[in-house]
Amino acid sequence: MAKAPVLTPRADDFPRWYQDLITKAELADNGPVRGTMVIRPYGYGLWERMQQDMDARIKETGTQNAYFPLLIPQSYLAREADHVDGFAPELAVVTHGGGKELEEPAVVRPTSEMIINASFSKWVQSYRDLPLLINQWGNVVRWELRPRLFLRTTEFLWQEGHTAHATYEEARDFAARIQRHVYADFMENTLAMDVVLGRKTVKERFAGAINTLTLEGMMGDGKALQLGTSHELGQNFAKAFNTRFLSKEGTQELVWQTSWGSTTRMVGALVMMHGDDDGLRIPPRLAAVQAVVLAVKGDDAVLAKVREMGDRLKAGGVRVQVDDRTDVPFGRRAVDWELKGVPVRIEVGPRDLESGTAMLVRRIPGAKEPVAIDSLPGLLPAVLDQDQMLLLRQSRERRESRTAEVSTIEEAVEAAASGGWARIPWAALGAEGEAKLAEHAVTVRCLVAEDGSVPESEDAPGNVAVVARAY
Amino acid sequence: MAKAPVLTPRADDFPRWYQDLITKAELADNGPVRGTMVIRPYGYGLWERMQQDMDARIKETGTQNAYFPLLIPQSYLAREADHVDGFAPELAVVTHGGGKELEEPAVVRPTSEMIINASFSKWVQSYRDLPLLINQWGNVVRWELRPRLFLRTTEFLWQEGHTAHATYEEARDFAARIQRHVYADFMENTLAMDVVLGRKTVKERFAGAINTLTLEGMMGDGKALQLGTSHELGQNFAKAFNTRFLSKEGTQELVWQTSWGSTTRMVGALVMMHGDDDGLRIPPRLAAVQAVVLAVKGDDAVLAKVREMGDRLKAGGVRVQVDDRTDVPFGRRAVDWELKGVPVRIEVGPRDLESGTAMLVRRIPGAKEPVAIDSLPGLLPAVLDQDQMLLLRQSRERRESRTAEVSTIEEAVEAAASGGWARIPWAALGAEGEAKLAEHAVTVRCLVAEDGSVPESEDAPGNVAVVARAY
Structure with missing residues (x-):
């Protein structure tokens, strides 16, 4: 009789597989308030390593971290009309503080454009103060009716960048730089995730933006997930907060702004893009533990060997953990490491010692x-590099093989319904076609140019719409 | 005529000096909702470096980071009687979410004992799951009626550790380890802050704890500031959430817990402990910029020299910034670096080049x-080390010289009123004396043992109360 699988197979029920894996790999739990999430140490460790890597990339652009208040006066939200329309249905409102009803309720930030512009309008006086490049790591709250761990939660963790520039062109270029050189580079090189870079249609734009750039990934079930966005805000928020600067020419000008964010949703993406029926597969560059050295049995010689191997691999720059918990059955530990997606296992038992070998298991x-055994320290860095590349290649091949080139709305809907993406000329779709797709729960994930680059405008000739069902 | 001082002198008005410095060094601003704070990049940079250093120390204890929800069902707070009494007056309450009134209001966490125990009670099953050592970096909200930037703000950033242990002794020892080997070591060695380690009286204990350990620092005006606390929670929260484990002996037992926190208040402490009438003095080990190399004038040879010096010092492991903004007057830049407290300035002008020297200014x-000039790369590491030590020594000497040994309550009040601390035998003070001190706004900061160690109990013979006015 075959062993019962540890997880519901993906082919049987993908959402159930996802939930199983989140639970069994101890990534997260539901919190008591609807839609909130407890991020457990193993899940938080993934986020922490993402943060470190992204933070360095963000700082390389000259951006500095700062921190703005969680609570925003409710009246601020109303200053930018599109923004308030977009966020009003999702707000959490604090009406009481310190035992009293507040004169003006405060909203828990759903994003910080408003509160940051209140500061920017004070900090920016002259062209010498520009560009002003600020990033914040923090939590935001958006009331979520159909929550799903990591993908849609009432509270989530993220970074949000906010910048102010002297010209439209500078702001536009900065938003594009973040999309390409911060987000895409990070996702491809560290997370080994294939991503499509494009621009959102007017319908899908961020509330208050003049343009939204996006990164879209294909999950294991063929659905799309938005992995990060970078917005050109134009002068919309500058007008709302009167954020002006004295130009070189001596005139008072409104600043041009951007904002951009990426969230704990990336942990969910990591699960759904790389996971398989045995569990997670963590990209070696992200993994806090790249290799685990397992003692198969509690034999003294074996224990000595695994500890020695651990030290040698560590000295060689590999992030190693030694698993010598031989009071737990070996099979159970192996399944657990498999679930947790550690890239490499090195299993050492008494027979291996005799033959001078170890079992190298590549997840x-x-x-x-x-x-x-003695070849491992030399071998491992190359193995980890190869497997990092393989993971990216697999995700790219899946997206390519499951994307159909179509020319009609009916074909696009069919491609999305059968678990894939479709590419359709934007000229053949347009805003009307977009509305028709919506009736089938299919959305335009982004527009891309004919040559695969990010289009400079929605109506550039040759634009292609990438359409799919999405999380 | 003497130049007008950049800051209000400390001797004239210490609180005003503090506020001046926070503003002029661009550390923080007030947020629009009462008591909230915008932490500006220079201030946040200090906090970020504190975080990194502390995080490594916390992880060395075997503690892992995780993340728990911001929003806590209001009913949870009521489960531990002392806890709810302590925090109820400070709560911010969310009554509306997603456009509707909530069935049960949620409080914005003032601390996370409650929400974390809801998870711990699920995660802990057996003695094998213990100790459970968790830390969280995040924000909390406590409604503040008399806010002051960094010291008392409605929202603040912090780390909060939460642990569960099988025995009373283990929990007690862990709380003490955090106080000594995480907090005190960090404050003394990285922040160059003199701290007194002690235990709180019953009156000053954390709401819900059976013992609170504290670290107290003397500020520049002789007042005390609590810099961090580590609590033994006993089984109070375990009872409230029924957090039990199966012991080795096969019985069901309640866990013993600790919690411990340190906050952005440490930035305020850094200002008030080390700052002088010219600005901040940042300890070299904490400083993101340890040395700034300034071009006095925009002479080509000077600019080439400061850039070369910057590279050489960087190569030697010093964190350096080159200031070649010669379109800003030299005097203004010098005053600004002084304000920002960068430990070392190296000033290079045309005359210096001729003589092969630079001006070394030690803040x-x-x-x-x-x-x-050529001696600087060899010299600087030792200079930075010496000045790190000096800063700690100065803060220690201040505390020692401004602490009076007294035997009566009247003397204690007088010492505190004249800007110092007093040490008085706890046996001569007691809870009644403590109440009398309170009439003069003087509090028992902590109890210390005769030999200077942390007392094992409040009533240990020879205990000394350290009393002061406090922030």
Whole structure:
């Protein structure tokens, strides 16, 4: 009889598989207030390493971190008409503080454009103060009716960048730089995730933006997930807060702004893009533990060997954990490491010692072979590099093989319904076609130019719409 | 005529000096909702470096980071009687979410014992799950009637550790380990702050704790500031949430818990402990910029030299910034670096080049001397080390010279009123004396043992009360 699977197979029920995996790999739990999430240490460790990597990339652009208040006077939200329309239905409102009803209720920030512009309008006086490049790591709250762990939660963690520039062109270029050189580079090189870079249609734009750039990824079930956005805000918020500067020419000008964000949703994306029926597969560059050295049995020689191997691999720059918990059955530990997606396992038992070999188990290709123990320190860095590349290649191949080139709305809907994406000329779709797709729960994820680059305008000739069902 | 001082002198008006410095060094602003704070990049940079250092120390204890929800069902707070009494007056309450009135209001966390115990009671099953060592970096809200930037703000940033142990002794020892080996080591070695370690009296204990350990620092005006606390929670929260484990002996037992926190208040402490009439003095180990190399004038040779010096110092492991903004008057830049407290300035002008020297200005001792340019890379690490030590020594000497040994309540009040601390035998004071001190706005900051160690109990013979006015 076959062993019962640890997880619901993806092919049987993808959402159930996702939930199973989040629980069994101890990534997160539901919190008591509807839609909130407890991020457990293993899940938080993934986020922490994402943060470190992104933070360095953000700082390389000259952006500095700062912190703005969680609570925003309710009246601020109303200053930018599109913005308030977009966010009003999702707000959490504090009406009482310190035992009294507040004179003016405060909203828990759903995003910080408003509160940050209140500061920017004070900080920016002259062209010398520009560009002003600020990032914030924090939490935001958007009331969520159909929550799903990591993907849609009432509270989530994120970074939100906010910048002010002297010209339209500078702001436009900065938003594009964040999309390409911060977000896409991070997702491709560290997370090993294939992403499509494009621009949103007017319908899908951020509330208050003049343009939204996006990164879209294909999940294991063929649905799309928006992985990060970078907005050109034009002068909309500058007008609302009168954020002006004295130009070189001596005139008072409104600033041009951007904002951009990426969230704990990326942890959910990591699960759904790379996970398989045995569990997570963590990209080696992200993994806090790249290799685990397992003692198969509690034999003294074996224990000595795994500890020695651990030290040697560590000295070679590999992030290693030694698993010598031989009071727990070996099979259970192996399944657990498999679930947690540690890229490499090195299993050492008494027989291996005799032959001078260890079992090298590679999680990403799913390969298993005995190798000479002494060759491991030399071998491992290359193995980890190869598997990092393989993971990116697999996600790219999936997206390519499951994207259909179509020319009609009916074909696009069919492609999305059968678990894939479709590419359709934007000229053949347009805002009307977009509305028709919506009736089938299919959305335009983004527009891309003919040559695959990000279009400079919605109506540039040759624009292609990438359409899909989405999380 | 003497130049007008950049800051209100401390001797004239210490609170005003503090506010001046926070503003002029661009550390923080007030937020629009009462008591909230905008932490500006320079201030946030200090906090970020504190976080990094503390985070490494916390992880060395085996503690892992995780994240729990911001919003807590209001009913949870009521489960532990002392806890709710302590926090009820400070709560911010969310009554509306997603456009509707909530069935049960949620409070914005003032601290996370309650929400964390809801998880701990699920995660802890057996003695094998213990100790459970968790830390969280995040924001909390406590409605503040008399806010002051960094010291008392309605929202603040902090870390809060929460642990569960199998025995009373283990929990007690862990709380003490955090006080000594995380907090005190960090404050003394990185922040160069003198701190007194002690235990709180029953009156001053954390709401819900059986013992609170504290670290108290003396500010520049002789007042005390609580810099961090580590609590033994006993089984109070375990009872409220029924957090039990199966012991080795097969019985069901309640866990023993600790919690411990340190906050952005440490930034305020840094200002008030080390600042002088010219601005901040940042300890070299904390400083993001340890040395700034200033071009006095925009001479090509000077600019080439400061850039070369910057590279050489960087190569030697010093955190350096080159200031070649020669379109801003030199005097203004010098005053600004002084305000921002960068430990070392190296000033290079055309005359210096001729003589092969640069002016070495040390912010901490306030010393200024010409040194051979080529000697600087060799000299600087030792200079920074010495000044780190000096800063700690100065803060220690201040506390020692301004602490009076007294035997009566009247003397204690007088010492506190004249800007100092007093030490008085706890046996001579007691809870009644403590109440009398309170009439003069003087509090028992902590109890210390005769030999200076942290007392094992409130009533241990020889206990001394350290009393002061406090922030």
